[in-house]
Amino acid sequence: MKKVITYGTFDLLHWGHIRLLERAKQLGDHLTVVLSTDEFNLLKDKKAFHNYEQRKYLLEAIKHVDQVIPETTWDQKVTDIQSHHIDIFVMGDDWKGQFDFLSDHCEVCYLERTKDISTTYIKQQLAGSAQT
Ligand code: C2G
DSSP: OOEEEEEEOOOSOOHHHHHHHHHHHHTSSEEEEEEEOHHHHHHTTOOOSSOHHHHHHHHHTSTTOOEEEEEOOGGGHHHHHHHTTOSEEEEEGGGTTTTGGGGGTSEEEEEOOOTTOOHHHHHHHHTTOOOO
16 A cells, blocks of 8 residues: 655635545545644744634545544654654745655655635635735
């Protein structure tokens, strides 16, 4: 069984997130999503609209997703890959190059980011100050 892993906040879930998850799952047979906790989001300088439990509930309802576990630190990726016997690490290409060090442990794959949608853009639109 080929196991895939990806990481993120996945706040205000949108089709860019879904397309990432769909393509990640297509690379293997099992997809683990490592979801940023509310506390870790503070370290990422992100304030999610939905809390961890709400974001986890949404992700677990997606057919492409097999497992959701918490991301609490920047430094857990190698341990996650080893303990979950991961074959492929996937991120959107806004992260291109940032995780190449993981290629000692598994395949590293950056997928093209979906254009014209982001959680930040949604928030700006709703706030009436859309800047694309
Ligand atoms: N994404 C995408 N297209 C978009 C928006 C997001 O492909 N229009 C991808 C991102 O590239 C990322 C995933 O969806 O791979 C989740 O996006 P975020 O929730 O913004 O994740 P991020 O805050 O980048 O967290 O340790 C890694 C971090 O937790 C990554």
